[in-house]
Amino acid sequence: MESNHTSSVVTRFAPSPTGVLHVGSARTALFNFLYARKHGGKFILRIEDTDKERSTTEYESNILEGLRWLGFTHDEFARQSERGAIYKKQLEALIASGAAYVSAEEGGEGKRTEVIRFKNPGKLVTFRDEVRGDISVDTTELGDFVIAKDLDTPLYNFAVVVDDADMGVTHVIRGDDGIANTPRQVLIGEALGAPRPIYAHLPLILAPDRSKLSKRHGAVALTEYRDLGYFPDAIVNFLALLGWNPGDEREIFSIDELTELFDLSKIQKGGAIFNTEKLNWINRQYLQKLSPGVLFEDVFAIIPPRLKLMPQWNEERLRSMLPIMIERAHTLHEIKVACDNGEYDYFFALPGYVAESLLWKDERDHAKTAMRLETVADALERLTPNEFTAPGVKGAIWGFAEKEGRGAVLWPLRYALSGKERSPDPFIIAGVIGKSETLERIAHAVRALTT
């Protein structure tokens, strides 16, 4: 049983707009979102921009955009830079009660002469973490830490506590790196007379070398993954499985299923490596579930214009190629790259090649190969356009291929149609390009072999 205050859950995702939305942050947002949804609670998005030097609206936009793309809609929005009055009031209250004081500093370059420090009671703070259990820290060593530069300039640890209390946040679900801040925040919360939230610190997402995932390891920004052609649902699925799992052996989950299954108690304690190969696999599961209509629109939008200018280009042909494409790609981006590289050109134009390539393995006899192709052509000639499907074509020539040797017949045929060492099988290709084009390419190959 999770809790008995189901209706009162309030979670928040509180990024600082000092960088783009990182995949690790995206997972933190996901878990907050899932937990609030699961308990019918509220999910708050709070932009922590108290550092005016480093915060930018561009980064804020990037974060908002990423969250929208993933579908994590928030129920409430706040920006710390707009809540100065609230912090000031609490700061004054703390100073009045003696829990904080204005401290004269020694000065020095770049530093002001006065700051507001928290009067540290210097005690042992123990807080419960839903992921790790009880954590105890002697706060004496923290000293009288600074909570604001002045009444109008609160610092992170102070603003967070004031906001969480003010917004009624019940569950603070954040990254592992927040553990070290928690004792300070607990102390401030007690001085403020605020109820203590339930904490859950998520393990970090690591790079393959187990260090903190950063730009030098490749893509870390959520928008990069979007631009690489990954689906938001696949990213969510993958992120959910990093550091959490439902306890059974399923791998593919919709956001609704995740909401249903999500549970803080099943979160992993150790850091998890961001494994792109698994992401690719998951993304393909989603790619293959796409409806043909949606897939067509997506592919149509990313293929190079060059393709649409080729002799035999037409949309229906592209439509019939989709199953071939998704079988060979993990992402839409891979489909785009394949098209850019000319991987599928032969579907829209007679491929060029040298005659020798049409010969199967140790076969040296051009005439024999040409004869086999002609036999195939004769058989295909008898098919009506309606019968000219992949299974139909196969049925028409399979017997001959068995008799003659499969490779001896199928290799030259496939090569004649594709001009490639590697491609889908000849039946599939023939089905896509149709009867007249198939016969034409075979005739072309026969000419190449016999002249």
Next chain:
RNA sequence: GGCCCUAUCGUCUAACGGUUAGGACGCCAGGUUCUCAUCCUGGAAAUCCGGGUUCGAUUCCCGGUAGGGUCACCA
């Protein structure tokens, strides 16, 4: 270095103190129509080390080791 946290196949992970330590990704082999891809079947692959507690530890305790986080008038 101080403080805090973590430790099951290469990776993500499952396993009321009793299992041939399970699954998935990846990898390897075989098969499914010639090649490629998909798909199917099979395979290799793990409890960090040392002590305890216990009839019995992956599981509980202690120590070690390794890794990570954090030590701002950043968040």
